[in-house]
Amino acid sequence: MLLSGITSLGKTVLLVVAITFIVWAIVTAIFVPKRSPGFPRRLDAYILVSVLLFVAQMTAVVWVTGTQEVEEAxxxxxxxxxxxxxxxxxxxxxxxxxxxxxxxxxxxxxxxxxxxxxxxxxxxxxxxxxxxxxxxxxxxxxxxxxxxxxxxxxxxxxxxxxxxxxxxxxxx
Structure with a gap:
């Protein structure tokens, strides 16, 4: 599917979810460890948030590709x-x-x-x-x-x- 075939709503949803996931990854990989050497204190919570953001991104991709094909076709x-x-x-x-x-x-x-x-x-x-x-x-x-x-x-x-x-x- 070409990006031009996706509606504005689809593009916005993908962008918001992707930016959230990317910001989480950058902040937890670079900035937080410098200020808090013991990060993450609760590995299970860190993994849970990371998995939830990944699932949100994949869900957004599936939703966009499943609902946007009419516009593309x-x-x-x-x-x-x-x-x-x-x-x-x-x-x-x-x-x-x-x-x-x-x-x-x-x-x-x-x-x-x-x-x-x-x-x-x-x-x-x-x-x-x-x-x-x-x-x-x-x-x-x-x-x-x-x-x-x-x-x-x-x-x-x-x-x-x-x-x-x-x-x-x-x-x-």
């Missing part, structure tokens, strides 16, 4: 990068697509204002503005925390929900 489609899918699926009925969005439980994980959905597990579709082809790919095969729906929805239903999501989110 959408950007690559818009730029016409090699390997980017530019073929659009057949247009579906947005009314039927909205019904599929609601009945398949998409609102549980995704935010989409038109559907009154405010889920926070998956990408915010209003912000991501995914192209129909990307929605078809993700709904069909899943990615990250999103399961594949190819065994639960027909190809027609997937096309309809893709057309609805893209239109409702304002994809260009």
């Amino acid at each position: 959408h950007a690559s489609e818009a730029e016409g990068e090699p390997g980017a899918t530019t073929e659009e699926p057949a247009a579906g009925s947005t009314a039927v697509g909205k019904e599929v969005f609601e009945s398949a439980g998409c609102a549980t994980c995704h935010t989409l204002a038109d559907a009154g959905a405010s889920g926070s597990v998956g990408p915010n579709l209003d912000e991501a503005k995914p192209a129909p082809a990307l929605v078809v790919e993700r709904v069909t095969n899943g990615m990250g925390a999103m399961p594949a729906f190819k065994d639960q929805l027909s190809e027609e239903q997937i096309q309809e929900v893709a057309a609805y999501v893209s239109a409702a989110a304002g994809a260009s």
Whole structure:
């Protein structure tokens, strides 16, 4: 994933967690030992804080890479990068697509204002503005925390929900 494909929120989260971890490492490796030769007095507390900061950094990376792929894929489609899918699926009925969005439980994980959905597990579709082809790919095969729906929805239903999501989110 390119840095340009990450949203401002993703960049900020990664930066804040990284700076915290780096400051902790520098302070505890250079400055504290000079002033306190017996540092760390409690090795278990020092290790616990270090491990928690490492886990926070890895969690931030996993969160960013798991939630930012829509923005990256959408950007690559818009730029016409090699390997980017530019073929659009057949247009579906947005009314039927909205019904599929609601009945398949998409609102549980995704935010989409038109559907009154405010889920926070998956990408915010209003912000991501995914192209129909990307929605078809993700709904069909899943990615990250999103399961594949190819065994639960027909190809027609997937096309309809893709057309609805893209239109409702304002994809260009």
